[in-house]
Amino acid sequence: MNAPAALHDDRLARVTLSRLTEPGDPRVSRLVPQLGAPRLLHLLLDDAEVSDLRTDAAARLLDVEPERELERAARLGIRFVVPGDAEWPARTADLARVANSQDRGGPPLGLWVRGPRRLDELGNSVAVVGSRSATTYGADVASEIAAVTARAGWGVVSGAAFGIDQAAHRGAAAVRGFTVAVLACGVDRAYPTAHAALLEHLATEGMVVSELPPGCSPTRLRFLSRNRVIAALTRGTVVVEAALRSGALSTANWASKISRPVLGVPGPVTSAQSQGVHGLLRTGAATLVTCGAEVLEELGAVGEHLAELPRGPERRRDRLSSRQQQVLEAVPVASPAGVESVARAAGIGLLEVSTLLAQLQALELVEQLPRGWRLAEGARA
Amino acid sequence: MNAPAALHDDRLARVTLSRLTEPGDPRVSRLVPQLGAPRLLHLLLDDAEVSDLRTDAAARLLDVEPERELERAARLGIRFVVPGDAEWPARTADLARVANSQDRGGPPLGLWVRGPRRLDELGNSVAVVGSRSATTYGADVASEIAAVTARAGWGVVSGAAFGIDQAAHRGAAAVRGFTVAVLACGVDRAYPTAHAALLEHLATEGMVVSELPPGCSPTRLRFLSRNRVIAALTRGTVVVEAALRSGALSTANWASKISRPVLGVPGPVTSAQSQGVHGLLRTGAATLVTCGAEVLEELGAVGEHLAELPRGPERRRDRLSSRQQQVLEAVPVASPAGVESVARAAGIGLLEVSTLLAQLQALELVEQLPRGWRLAEGARA
Incomplete structure (x- = not known):
């Protein structure tokens, strides 16, 4: 089998596997690197060795037709990018280090993408994440950070939720920057529905990305595993506002696990929406940043972006x-x-x-x- | 000469020296430990070896009468505490390590004290410092920190300025706690005059302290050297709000130099009054704290005060x-x-x-x- 044909087979197997299992399934993460996706899929139907996985998979309807799935996606302007593709973001391989049964880590099987930009343009990129119920303070700071980093040519990556996610996309869009939403559902779906226009904008100018096949609904588990993709696609994660049990903290946690810098924006100690960030800063899990320039300084190559040291007026x-x-x-x-x-x-x-x-x-x-x-x-x- | 007589002589010499030189004079800091205060004073008038100091001292009026000075002070309810006294705060000796000509460090020659409490009651104490032009946010947090630490039996030490200083004393006083103002002028003077009632209150319930003899006016230099006394009297320093060149940063700097913990309260990144604190937190010069309980946890003996870990509502x-x-x-x-x-x-x-x-x-x-x-x-x- 020649290389393009092998890649095609691999792609089809990955489509089917991503239909049969949940994102970051630890058994898939362990077996795909060992066996390759086509062989794992083959064994899945016969072999007793992977019977554990088979039981669960069997509960799913085994009517996946990967070729037709790819065609249907293509008609919607959606492509399925896999590790052999030129635009595959190699950086996501770091997730392999933290795959274990507890965490549902592991690199995605592939990424469904809608939009004119390419995944390999995310070399310089930052995740800007935070609370859905952000304060106007938090939203303003998120927009400023996104605008400054986008203006410097960096990609801005976030979810598509209300609050910080939305503010980050808005800030990047305001300077016509490159901005990317990673979803916990299919990229053909708008969740929340109020963000249909935002997602349409991103699909036209930037990118909408998901490891879930088109049509899939969001679930809590999918939000949590989506967060690892946001962390893994970027050079570092900025948490702008997060209450104590905010999902944004899980993104920070994933970033830490794969040794990406975690940055945190402080806020009033009286604001519940900053409590989670203060926790990260207090324990040293995050570095304090106050503006986009400092984000670039922390994440850029050494000396590439030096934030001007804030100083008082000369006396x-x-x-x-x-x-x-x-x-x-x-x-x-x-x-x-x-x-x-x-x-x-x-x-x-x-x-x-x-x-x-x-x-x-x-x-x-x-x-x-x-x-x-x-x-x-x-x-x- | 018996011990009480020697102590008396030493006290008188220190009164005179503190009249002749400015706080933290590096030459005094160097020579008093070598020669003792009485011998240094003697040499000052004759010896060529210390001619440098003599020249400057000569510029001062040499009409100090230390016995009468102490009597006058006593009539105002003021005592001059020196290293031989039981209540001398031994901890200030750490300043000897950082005495050098640039810094005007060095332990104070003695401390003039007004009030019923004793300096050696400051074993468990915290400096709460910050901007004069504090925001209401900063003032509220300073009061909370002072109230919680004072209620735990800790002494609260600050200056007597508007803003954070005032808020700290108010917070401690509200729980009838032990609170101390360290001045950059004589303890018989009220600076700012608007704080005459506050200082009177502290002199009745807590303590007003200065290394400057009664009658002295505040100068910039005296504010800066006063800050080292605040840092040295306490177990650690909390900076609540500080703009980029705030004097409160000098207190933090002194605390660092003598290896005392520096804690910083974050605020909105949009607030100029928090910029100085964010600078300390960002470089790791300070540890982030959000409330009095966390201050006690950071400064208390290990395990003595464990702040309850903030957590979201149980789900x-x-x-x-x-x-x-x-x-x-x-x-x-x-x-x-x-x-x-x-x-x-x-x-x-x-x-x-x-x-x-x-x-x-x-x-x-x-x-x-x-x-x-x-x-x-x-x-x-």
Whole structure:
């Protein structure tokens, strides 16, 4: 069998397997790398060795016709990308390291994609995730982070939920950036239905992605396993707002497991929507970021994006000589003091202090009142 | 000379030295441990070896009468506590490690104290510091932290400024806790004058402390060296709000230098008053805390105060069998699915799934509609 034919067989087997099992099924994750998808599928129907998997699979209707499934998908503008394809995101292989029966980890069998962009364009990309019931504060910060990273040419990846997901897509779209939704249902479905227009927009300009075949409904388990795909597709995950048991924390957790940076945006300690993020920051599971520039700095190649260090306004006092500073620091803040008193406090002789005070007065840093010298209003802050 | 007489001589010499030099003078910090305060004072007037210090000291009026100074102070209810005294806070000795000409570090020569409490009661104590121009958010959090730590029997130490300082004292006072202001001027002075009543309250119930002799005015330099005393008196420093160049960051910096924990309260990334704290958290210079209980956990002896781990409300789903959970996770969130579809998604046989769905329905976790099963409203969040 030549290579294209083998790839085709593999693709068909993966279609069928993704119909028969749930995303991240630990047995599939273990056996596909060992046997290959076509052989696993073959054994599934005969072999006692994988009887455990067979029992569950048997509960599913065994009427999958992968060729027709791919054709139907193609008519909807949907392609099924598998590991042999040029655009396959190699980075998802990291999930193989954490596949175990508890976690439902493991790389996806393939990814169903709708949209003009390619999965391998996600080399520089960031997951922006968080609470569905975001505050306006959280939504604003998510939009800013998405806009800044998208403007830098990075892909923005999120879910399609209300709140932070929506704000992230909106921020990236506002700068005509590359933005991607990963769904817990088929890419032909709109969940939540209120986001049908958003998803249509992404399918036209960016990408809508899922490991579930077209037509599938979202379930809790599918949301949780979807989160590992978001973490695995990107260079790192930013959690903008998350309450204590938010699903966004599961995305952060997956990112940690595959050694991708987790970043967290702080918020008021009085906001329940920031409690989950504060937990990540407090335990060191996440690094604090406050804006898109800092996200790029944390995730970019070293030195590639250096966020400008936030600094206070330059003060006139920074430009003083050390002698001038010494006198300035000895001048009372409020009730005026005579020149002798300032000289004493500064530890500098009387004559020199008079000269220095006059210079500081010219710079509007000190003022002379009838009772003596004190700091000028503008120099007190 | 007997011990009490030596202590008396030492005390008088320290009074005079603290009149002649500024707080934390690096030369004093270096020479007092070598020579003792009385001998340094003696040399100061004769010896060429310390001529550098003499020149500056000469600029001060040499009319200090330490005995009368102590008497005058005593009449105002002020005592001058020095290292030989029982209540001397031994912990301040850590400052000797960081004395150098740049920093004006070094332990204070002594501490002028007004109030009924003792310095050695600060064994368990926390510095709560921050911006003068605090937001109401910052002030509320500072009060909460001060109230919770004070209620646990800890001393709360701060300055006497507007904003966070004031809020910390208010929080501690509200629970009749032990609260201490460290000033950058004499303890007989009220700066800012608007805080005269606050300082009077602290002098009656807690303590007002300064290394500057009574009558001294505040200067910038004195504020900065005052911050090292706040850091050194306490087990750790909490920065509640601080803009980028806030003086509160200098307190944090001193605490770091003498290896005391620095804690930081996050806030909205859009608030300038939290930018300085976020800087500390981002670089790892501070540990994130969100409440008084977490402050006690960070600063208390190991296991002494364990903050209750914040957790979400317990969910009904936590008490399900693994089989029930497996089915629950396979039930669609919104559009209903028939029992066959759920069985397929769950990988469990039809009959068992029917039973499990009925159990989940009894727990109000799923609902049955004409078209099939879906999650009940309360189980979707």
